[in-house]
Amino acid sequence: MNPPAIRFDGVTLRHGPREVIRDLTGTFAPGSLIALTGENGAGKTTLLRALAGLHPLTAGAIDRGGLAPSDIALLPQGSQLDRSFPIACRDVVALGLAGRVGPFRGIGRAQLQQADTALEAVGLPALGRRAIGALSAGQFQRVLFARLMLQDAPVLLLDEPFAAVDTATAHDLLRILHRWHAEHRTIVTVLHDLDMARDHFPDSLHLSGGNAVWGKTAAWTPRAAA
Amino acid sequence: MLHLFTEPFALGFMRRALIGCLALSCAAPPLGVFLVLRRMSLMSDVLQHGVLPGIAVGAAVAGMSVWAMGLGGVAAGLMVALLAGWLARGRGAHEDSQLAGVYLIALALGVALISAQRGIDLTHILFGSVLAVDDSALYAIAGVVTLALPALALIWRPLILESLDPGFLAATGGRGAIWHMTFLALVVLCVVAGFVALGTLMSVGLMMLPAIGARHWSGSLQGQVKASVLLAAIASVVGLLLSYYTDIPAGPAIVLTAGALWMLGLLISSLAERGSVR
Numbered sequence: 354m355n356p357p358a359i360r361f362d363g364v365t366l367r368h369g370p371r372e373v374i375r376d377l378t379g380t381f382a383p384g385s386l387i388a389l390t391g392e393n394g395a396g397k398t399t400l401l402r403a404l405a406g407l408h409p410l411t412a413g414a415i416d417r418g419g420l421a422p423s424d425i426a427l428l429p430q431g432s433q434l435d436r437s438f439p440i441a442c443r444d445v446v447a448l449g450l451a452g453r454v455g456p457f458r459g460i461g462r463a464q465l466q467q468a469d470t471a472l473e474a475v476g477l478p479a480l481g482r483r484a485i486g487a488l489s490a491g492q493f494q495r496v497l498f499a500r501l502m503l504q505d506a507p508v509l510l511l512d513e514p515f516a517a518v519d520t521a522t523a524h525d526l527l528r529i530l531h532r533w534h535a536e537h538r539t540i541v542t543v544l545h546d547l548d549m550a551r552d553h554f555p556d557s558l559h560l561s562g563g564n565a566v567w568g569k570t571a572a573w574t575p576r577a578a579a
Numbered sequence: 580m581l582h583l584f585t586e587p588f589a590l591g592f593m594r595r596a597l598i599g600c601l602a603l604s605c606a607a608p609p610l611g612v613f614l615v616l617r618r619m620s621l622m623s624d625v626l627q628h629g630v631l632p633g634i635a636v637g638a639a640v641a642g643m644s645v646w647a648m649g650l651g652g653v654a655a656g657l658m659v660a661l662l663a664g665w666l667a668r669g670r671g672a673h674e675d676s677q678l679a680g681v682y683l684i685a686l687a688l689g690v691a692l693i694s695a696q697r698g699i700d701l702t703h704i705l706f707g708s709v710l711a712v713d714d715s716a717l718y719a720i721a722g723v724v725t726l727a728l729p730a731l732a733l734i735w736r737p738l739i740l741e742s743l744d745p746g747f748l749a750a751t752g753g754r755g756a757i758w759h760m761t762f763l764a765l766v767v768l769c770v771v772a773g774f775v776a777l778g779t780l781m782s783v784g785l786m787m788l789p790a791i792g793a794r795h796w797s798g799s800l801q802g803q804v805k806a807s808v809l810l811a812a813i814a815s816v817v818g819l820l821l822s823y824y825t826d827i828p829a830g831p832a833i834v835l836t837a838g839a840l841w842m843l844g845l846l847i848s849s850l851a852e853r854g855s856v857r
Contacts, residue, residue, distance in 0.1 A: 405750050423752030433746035438616060439800045440743060448740055452751030456737040456758075484798060504751070 354537045356383050356507035357418020359404070364413035366399050373399050375563040376413070384537035386530070388550035388570060391560035397543045400560070401427060401510040404541070417508075423452055426506035428497055430513040430543070436486050442496050443468040443481035449503030464503075471499035476525050491522035498529055509533060511542040515549070527553055547573070587823040596709035596829060599720045599776050600815035603785055606727040607769040608807035611790030612800070613762065617742045620787060621678055622663065622763070626770050627783040628682035629659030631689025631704070634771075634779065638699055639692065645716045649771050652779075656767030659685060664760070689779075707778030707830035709822065716775040723772035727765045734758050739800070781830025785811055788837035795844030810840050 359381040366374040373396030381387060389397050402408035404415065406422025417425070434445075446468035447460050454460060469481050475495040480488075488496065494514065501509060511530075515523040531553070533540055541558075544550045550557060551570045559566040587593045614623055633655025634648045641647030659681060666677045693701050703711060731738075737758045740748045748755050766786070773782030789810035796806040818833030825832070 407750060421752065423750070427750045429746055429750075432744065434744040435616075435742070438743045439794075439798055439803060440739070441799070445743070448736075448743070448747075451736065451740055451748075452753070456753070457733065460736070 354384070354507050356537070356539045357420060358383050359418060359420075359508065359539065360416040362414045362416065364403070364415060365411040366396060366403055366408065367411045368396065368399050372411070372563060374560065374565070377565050378413075379558070379565065379567050381539055381541060382556070383539060384534070385539055385556045386534045386554050387539075387541045387556045387558055388554035389541055389543045389558050389560070390545070390547065390550060395560040395562070397560055398430065398512055401429075401512055401541065401543065404508075404510055420508065424506055425508040425510060426501055426504045427510045428501060428512060428514055430516060432497060434485075434497075436488075436493065438485070440485055441482050442472060442477070442485055442488070442499075445485055445496055446471055446499045446503055449500035452504065467503060468499070471502040472496070474502065475499045475529065491518040494518050494522065494526065498526055502529075506538070508539045509541070511540070513543050513545065515544075515546070523549075584820065587820060592710050592712065593819060593823060595712045595714075595717055596776050597815065597819055599712050599717055600785070600819065600829075600833065601812055602720050602724045603769065603773050603776075604789075604811035604815050605808055606724040606731070606765075607773065607782075607786040608789040608793070608811040609731060609804045610727070610762070610766050610769055611786040611788075612793060612803050612807050613738060613742060614766065614787065615790050615794070616800075620791075621675055623766070623770075623783045623787050625659060625663055625678045625682040625685075626656050626763075626767055627779055628686040628689065630656040630767065630771050630774070631779050632685055632692055633658075634704060634774065635689050635692030635696070638704075639696055643699065645713070645719055645775055648774075649719055652771040652774065653767055655685075656771060657764060660760070660763040660767060664756075664763075702828070703778070704774070705778045705780045706828040707774065707776050707781055709776060709819065709829040712776045719775070720772045723768045727768055730761070730765055734761050738762055777830035777833060778828070781828075781834045784830070784834030784837060785814065788834060788841050789814060792837070792841035792844045795841075795848040810837065810844075814840055 361377045361379050364374060364377040365372060373394070389400070391397055399408055403410060405425050405427040443465055447464050450460060450464055472478065472481055475498050477492060477495050480492070485493065485496065494517065514526060518526070530540060530542070542554065551573050554570055557568050557570045588597055614620055630652035633651035633653070637648035637651025663678055663681060690701065693699055693704060737753065740753065741755045741758045745755050769786060770782050773785060777785060789807040792810050793803040793807035797803045814833050814837035818836040819829060821827060821836060822829040822832035
């Protein structure tokens, strides 16, 4: 993977009537692993949505280095996915290919095999045929990570991916995150756990009251980074 | 005993009604399954009333011609679907109250337009009449089914994705509105196709009740679609017999049968649940 750098040039974002991000300028370096922090309402989710092309810019520009917004994979917090829909895990995972395969070309045996392999990698072997409605919150988050694997995007945006899962699941998912990092994907993750940010994420962007602070998490004071 | 089942279908009009209803049973219930899964059951009400003014205008222009009424119904249904979509994108009030507003107006307008014309029986339009299923009505039904089934197969995956996770579809560059509107167009076509035999008010019943009942018979989408078709086919046969022997209009008879099948499924599945808890 060799993703381009992503540059923000004077980006201003509104959420409803409120300006949540003002004049943001800076760069996500290729292959960097970034913790996006800040209090509730600081504009973290809005920024990720804007990066994925789902939120209009009030001012400024985002240079995605030639990537289409849809080349950027977004895992929203509290996914909109309807968990009462009668569909099996492997089918949900295989739909990660939908963006590249298009609406009409087939998803066949080889692709379903790929989905099963991804499910194995997230620690859910043999759950391929299980209905998504029967999963725990942690298992469900693992399924969404497996779907991200099939999306195979050079840039990944994760919105509080560890918020609703137990420690063991968070640990496994972090390992996957590190594997993606080793593959030189650019990863931006919204986090509230600042210890986790410092231990696992080299770079950071902290949003607060419309302002942004770019930096290295290594420079944070241990246990008092907030 | 057997002749009680076969005798009515020796009559031409009963045979035509049966074939029409069985054809509809292949296409309408699968669409209903998606309406249920997308929590759009109210939308089916809106569309069934929405087609009525168009049918009335068609009848005013060309008399009791199936094609004129059908075309009018499809045009009106599509307009109502677009209007509902526009209202859904936030016009200040709750979506369900606005949809209720739309269908009340459409129903009143439709009844007013039909009553203003002589020689058209409102009951037949609202509740259907097996006697009205002539050759051209059969061709219309067959044509719609022939179009709707491959169309549904074609939009199958994007429609699932749009129903399952619209946010994901949008984030991967998919345009959900296309699939949504294509789907609604198919629903409108099937509602209109069913109105001759079943009536506008009952046509949606053959679409929705088997779809609602199907979830008691299968846990997978494919299984629910198959179960819904089977339930609709049973309801068509039994309902037409009921209509023949009791003089109930075909629409309500078929819909009541489909409702009874749903209740039966509900009963069996809740008994099975209790059994498995014990």
